Amino acid sequence: MGLFYNYENSGAGVAKNAPKKKPFFRFWEQFFLKFWKILFVNIIFFAFSGLLLALIGLILWTELNNNYFLLLAAPMLILFGPATAASMQVMRKFVLEKPIFLFDEFKKAYRDNFRQALPVGIFDVLFTAVFAYGVVFYTQMLSEAPSAENYILMIITTAIAVYVFLAHFYIYLEIVSLTLPIGKIVKNALLLTIMGIKVNIINFAVSLLFLAAIILFFPYSTLFLAFIPFGWLMFLYAFNCYPVIQKYIINPFYESRGERNPELPEEEEKEERIFTDRGGSEPEIRQKRQAKGFGRIIK
Numbered sequence: 190m191g192l193f194y195n196y197e198n199s200g201a202g203v204a205k206n207a208p209k210k211k212p213f214f215r216f217w218e219q220f221f222l223k224f225w226k227i228l229f230v231n232i233i234f235f236a237f238s239g240l241l242l243a244l245i246g247l248i249l250w251t252e253l254n255n256n257y258f259l260l261l262a263a264p265m266l267i268l269f270g271p272a273t274a275a276s277m278q279v280m281r282k283f284v285l286e287k288p289i290f291l292f293d294e295f296k297k298a299y300r301d302n303f304r305q306a307l308p309v310g311i312f313d314v315l316f317t318a319v320f321a322y323g324v325v326f327y328t329q330m331l332s333e334a335p336s337a338e339n340y341i342l343m344i345i346t347t348a349i350a351v352y353v354f355l356a357h358f359y360i361y362l363e364i365v366s367l368t369l370p371i372g373k374i375v376k377n378a379l380l381l382t383i384m385g386i387k388v389n390i391i392n393f394a395v396s397l398l399f400l401a402a403i404i405l406f407f408p409y410s411t412l413f414l415a416f417i418p419f420g421w422l423m424f425l426y427a428f429n430c431y432p433v434i435q436k437y438i439i440n441p442f443y444e445s446r447g448e449r450n451p452e453l454p455e456e457e458e459k460e461e462r463i464f465t466d467r468g469g470s471e472p473e474i475r476q477k478r479q480a481k482g483f484g485r486i487i488k
Contacts, residue, residue, distance in 0.1 A: 231420030270310020
């Protein structure tokens with residue numbers, strides 16, 4: 190760009206209180222700005238959550254038809270919850286645009302939130318396994334004996350699973366950002382699932398697309414699991430859901446104490462100031478083109 194840009198010109202600058210971009214554009218701007226860091230978070234989450242071992246066990250099971258390989262997923266019971274909480278803390282800092290040392294932040298969040306994230310992770314792994322078994326069981330039952338009762342049971346099971354999944358958009362974010370007992374965190378998450386229904390629908394739809402792509406292109410899709418989908422989805426969840434947590438939980442807490450949430454962007458000062466930031470309002474400075482002189486024609 191240096192070949193074509195005239196450094197003697199000056200643009201209008203950056204306005205301090207410029208209007209914020211629409212969420213859609215801000216999301217993609219932040220995503221591409223943090224792309225390589227999000228990719229790195231995906232890698233360390235994949236390694237520290239036990240998903241890598243679980244994936245290896247799943248592939249060996251499908252190839253060799255030996256159930257013992259599924260035992261490789263056992264470490265997920267302990268590792269999944271803390272790794273998810275640590276990853277969501279990093280994504281939360283990305284959304285707040287806070288400078289961090291990524292791996293140090295991950296390790297600190299992993300350690301600090303281990304106690305609360307552990308039971309949530311155990312529940313997640315067991316619930317997912319039971320739901321997957323239930324889908325296979327009900328599908329087989331409906332193929333052998335289709336009935337209204339079986340369809341109703343399948344619908345109820347799916348609805349419960351979807352609601353629990355939506356609540357998890359908030360549970361891990363609450364764990365890393367609030368000092369509340371796990372019972373109150375879960376209660377808040379169940380309520381926020383309804384209050385933030387708009388962003389929850391977006392999150393759920395994108396998650397289904399990713400899941401469908403992974404299943405459709407399995408086992409080739411496993412080559413990409415370590416690099417992008419989990420980091421991308423967690424960044425999406427943090428971007429969409431943390432503002433909901435701020436709106437309904439964090440901001441009211443500070444307001445009740447007559448304070449302002451320090452995570453929010455700084456407001457423009459109301460009092461008279463000696464100096465004013467005019468970034469974005471001053472006219473552009475451009476070098477004037479030199480006037481051409483006169484000359485004679487050489488004969």
